[in-house]
Amino acid sequence: xxxxxxxxxxxxxxxxxxxxxxxxxxxxxxxxxxxxxxxxxxxxxxxxxxxxxxxxxxxxxxxxxxxxxxxxxxxxxxxxxxxxxxxxxxxxxxxxxxxxxxxxxxxxxxxxxxxxxxxxxxxxxxxxxxxxxxxxxxxxxxxxxxxxxxxxxxxxxxxxxxxxxxxxxxxxxxxxxxxxxxxxxxxxxxxxxxxxxxxxxxxxxxxxxxxxxxxxxxxxxxxxxxxxxxxxxxxxxxxxxxxxxxxxxxxxxxxxxxxxxxxxxxxxxxxxxxxxxxxxxxxxxxxxxxxxxxxxxxxxxxxxxxxxxxxxxxxxxxxxxxxxxxxxxxxxxxxxxxxxxxxxxxxxxxxxxxxxxxxxxxxxxxxxxxxxxxxxxxxxxxxxxxxxx
Amino acid sequence: xxxxxxxxxxxxxxxxxxxxxxxxxxxxxxxxxxxxxxxxxxxxxxxxxxxxxxxxxxxxxxxxxxxxxxxxxxxxxxxxxxxxxxxxxxxxxxxxxxxxxxxxxxxxxxxxxxxxxxxxxxxxxxxxxxxxxxxxxxxxxxxxxxxxxxxxxxxxxxxxxxxxxxxxxxxxxxxxxxxxxxxxxxxxxxxxxxxxxxxxxxxxxxxxxxxxxxxxxxxxxxxxxxxxxxxxxxxxxxxxxxxxxxxxxxxxxxxxxxxxxxxxxxxxxxxxxxxxxxxxxxxxxxxxxxxxxxxxxxxxxxxxxxxxxxxxxxxxxxxxxxxxxxxxxxxxxxxxxxxxxxxxxxxxxxxxxxxxxxxxxxxxxxxxxxxxxxxxxxxxxxxxxxxxx
Numbered sequence: 001x002x003x004x005x006x007x008x009x010x011x012x013x014x015x016x017x018x019x020x021x022x023x024x025x026x027x028x029x030x031x032x033x034x035x036x037x038x039x040x041x042x043x044x045x046x047x048x049x050x051x052x053x054x055x056x057x058x059x060x061x062x063x064x065x066x067x068x069x070x071x072x073x074x075x076x077x078x079x080x081x082x083x084x085x086x087x088x089x090x091x092x093x094x095x096x097x098x099x100x101x102x103x104x105x106x107x108x109x110x111x112x113x114x115x116x117x118x119x120x121x122x123x124x125x126x127x128x129x130x131x132x133x134x135x136x137x138x139x140x141x142x143x144x145x146x147x148x149x150x151x152x153x154x155x156x157x158x159x160x161x162x163x164x165x166x167x168x169x170x171x172x173x174x175x176x177x178x179x180x181x182x183x184x185x186x187x188x189x190x191x192x193x194x195x196x197x198x199x200x201x202x203x204x205x206x207x208x209x210x211x212x213x214x215x216x217x218x219x220x221x222x223x224x225x226x227x228x229x230x231x232x233x234x235x236x237x238x239x240x241x242x243x244x245x246x247x248x249x250x251x252x253x254x255x256x257x258x259x260x261x262x263x264x265x266x267x268x269x270x271x272x273x274x275x276x277x278x279x280x281x282x283x284x285x286x287x288x289x290x291x292x293x294x295x296x297x298x299x300x301x302x303x304x305x306x307x308x309x310x311x312x313x314x315x316x317x318x319x320x321x322x323x324x325x326x327x328x329x330x331x332x333x334x335x336x337x338x339x340x341x342x343x344x345x346x347x348x349x350x351x352x353x354x355x356x357x358x359x360x361x362x363x364x365x366x367x368x369x370x371x372x373x374x375x376x377x378x379x380x381x382x383x384x385x386x387x388x389x
Numbered sequence: 390x391x392x393x394x395x396x397x398x399x400x401x402x403x404x405x406x407x408x409x410x411x412x413x414x415x416x417x418x419x420x421x422x423x424x425x426x427x428x429x430x431x432x433x434x435x436x437x438x439x440x441x442x443x444x445x446x447x448x449x450x451x452x453x454x455x456x457x458x459x460x461x462x463x464x465x466x467x468x469x470x471x472x473x474x475x476x477x478x479x480x481x482x483x484x485x486x487x488x489x490x491x492x493x494x495x496x497x498x499x500x501x502x503x504x505x506x507x508x509x510x511x512x513x514x515x516x517x518x519x520x521x522x523x524x525x526x527x528x529x530x531x532x533x534x535x536x537x538x539x540x541x542x543x544x545x546x547x548x549x550x551x552x553x554x555x556x557x558x559x560x561x562x563x564x565x566x567x568x569x570x571x572x573x574x575x576x577x578x579x580x581x582x583x584x585x586x587x588x589x590x591x592x593x594x595x596x597x598x599x600x601x602x603x604x605x606x607x608x609x610x611x612x613x614x615x616x617x618x619x620x621x622x623x624x625x626x627x628x629x630x631x632x633x634x635x636x637x638x639x640x641x642x643x644x645x646x647x648x649x650x651x652x653x654x655x656x657x658x659x660x661x662x663x664x665x666x667x668x669x670x671x672x673x674x675x676x677x678x679x680x681x682x683x684x685x686x687x688x689x690x691x692x693x694x695x696x697x698x699x700x701x702x703x704x705x706x707x708x709x710x711x712x713x714x715x716x717x718x719x720x721x722x723x724x725x726x727x728x729x730x731x732x733x734x735x736x737x738x739x740x741x742x743x744x745x746x747x748x749x750x751x752x753x754x755x756x757x758x759x760x761x762x763x764x765x766x767x768x769x770x771x772x773x774x775x776x777x778x
Contacts, residue, residue, distance in 0.1 A: 001404075001632045001633070001636070003404025003405060003406055003407065004401075005401065005402050006400070007399075007401070009396070009397075009398035012396070012648075013394050014393050014394070014648070014649070015391070015393060015649075018392065209629075210629035210633070212616065213613045213636055216608075216609030216610070216613055217606055217640075219609065220605030221602065224602045239599075240390065243390045243649070244390070244601050247649065251606075251645075259403070259636065260403070260404075260632070
């Protein structure tokens with residue numbers, strides 16, 4: 001186990017009645033609020049009105065930045081910063097999923113950042129100052145509701161998707177009501193589950209030894225998603241599975257599960273260029289990249305793959321060589337992803353062989369390697385992408 | 390899953406070099422520090438000097454309250470409150486294990502409490518104001534380093550061991566260096582592991598349904614202690630097992646694992662009267678009470694016991710009736726406790742049949758029931774104590 005520091009002060013308010021607490025939280029943090037959200041879904045669902053009502057009851061003034069898209073854009077972040085500065089906003093409230101929260105975080109950092117927010121994004125600088133952020137979560141997936149990071153696509157110059165973060169970006173609170181996830185389309189539910197599992201796997205594949213506790217915690221989380229995703233997909237209004245998925249999504253990414261270990265994150269970094277490329281949903285991109293990454297890297301530590309296969313994917317190891325067990329693991333994982341309606345090959349999302357070199361190149365921009373479990377160069381990323389074709 | 394709120398802002402600084410961070414933490418919180426500790430062990434180990442040096446480097450003034458005993462006393466808490474008030478202390482630093490931390494917490498609450506601290510203790514009131522607390526942990530067991538509660542024995546009037554708590558008592562930081570646990574005597578190591586497992590089991594035994602994620606997280610934690618305790622006992626200077634146990638001890642009790650569920654806590658409440666009775670170590674008392682509690686309550690939800698047996702204690706359930714599986718579970722658990730050198734019967738700690746009625750009565754003082762999984766009255770507590778004879 002490595003030395004570590006763990007700090008996660010987000011107040012999680014979880015459950016069917018969680019939204020009634022919003023006004024008390026708002027009172028603690030803000031008088032002039034920038035509310036960030038996406039398209040019309042929160043208006044259709046009635047959540048917009050619930051939140052607005054709470055803001056009114058808290059006697060706070062509300063400014064609105066709508067229109068956050070999946071794979072959120074730097075240009076909208078800029079508009080938010082401008083709007084927040086002009087109106088002397090003191091608190092940012094994100095109402096939505098990961099893209100909305102990440103936009104809110106980038107705005108919260110950008111408002112107090114001296115330079116150009118694009119520089120912060122492209123250099124991955126550490127944020128030490130930001131406005132306080134609150135979250136009303138509608139999509140369990142990104143885990144951004146209590147994480148310290150934000151992922152933004154530079155739609156102005158480079159087209160690259162990059163991240164930055166820091167303790168100052170950890171939200172003060174997250175209101176999490178599983179009922180709000182009932183209306184998520186199946187594909188989005190599946191993408192969310194794929195993203196959650198990927199967050200867990202990125203942490204699982206470490207070269208740090210003596211990490212039994214966090215191994216077991218990660219395994220429990222993956223197992224929970226594997227068991228509950230099919231139920232939520234079949235019965236979208238099943239409270240139990242929706243709540244298991246929602247809470248797992250937060251724990252998967254609040255940094256508890258990488259205490260004492262070093263995660264990999266190659267699959268995320270490679271995938272980011274897919275979603276940057278043609279607006280592939282992040283969870284779908286991960287469903288394609290992660291199995292290919294496993295195929296490419298598994299010889300680095302076969303025992304770790306076997307442990308995952310046996311403990312989480314219920315592969316019977318009896319009398320099988322490790323290669324066989326790992327093959328079954330990857331196949332089982334791919335079958336699970338397919339059963340959720342997700343693509344597992346690049347061709348399914350219209351990415352062709354001739355697109356791969358530029359994807360590999362973009363994943364390397366500004367980096368000397370990608371991933372930690374097996375540090376990858378451009379050539380190796382291209383091999384993984386080819387395995388994913 | 391029940392609605393819940395989760396908030397745990399303790400900054401965990403974990404590892405071999407963690408103590409060098411103490412001065413930065415102290416600088417954030419205090420100029421006039423009350424350092425609370427136990428007997429001479431931190432002087433013998435050199436930790437006292439390390440901490441004092443950090444306090445000096447932080448340019449803070451240090452007052453000292455030494456002499457905290459296991460099952461910490463109200464009278465010492467009073468002395469601490471007096472000393473802290475007289476010296477205008479602004480920060481309490483606990484250097485030790487659960488008893489030291491609990492004393493520090495009670496002092497931190499008492500300083501700003503208007504009434505008599507004994508009232509707060511006996512009514513179990515919620516603390517909303519307290520001085521900030523920091524921890525340098527030396528014994529993994531109580532989990533008090535990031536919990537909101539404190540357990541104190543009233544040595545002045547009632548002789549009862551009672552608890553109170555509140556968010557204001559959650560420590561600001563905990564410095565956790567597994568190397569500091571190398572010198573723990575075997576018995577204390579074993580008692581710590583027993584306490585950690587008990588914290589996990591108290592949460593595990595719930596009547597709330599649809600709690601898969603937290604079930605699995607608790608199971609992973611128990612399994613980790615089961616695997617690592619024997620190693621730490623055999624090789625006291627084994628870093629890996631010491632660190633697994635230390636980090637598990639914190640996670641077992643920081644409230645993450647009871648999100649969405651209701652724990653039982655009967656075994657703790659019954660045990661508290663044992664340690665109040667004749668200074669039995671808390672972990673040893675739990676090793677006696679918990680198996681007896683299991684024997685008495687298992688019919689309430691046999692499936693839950695079977696799940697624990699199969700997933701954590703590796704009991705093979707094939708072709709066995711549930712009663713048999715549960716019998717094997719309890720036997721395996723008792724064998725584990727015995728293998729650590731702990732008592733599993735009251736007679737081993739010189740408690741006799743004639744002592745039981747008063748123990749049962751004391752556990753009920755000020756309470757209408759004990760426990761949640763099966764709400765117990767005095768008669769039932771007596772039955773459990775009799776099973777533990």
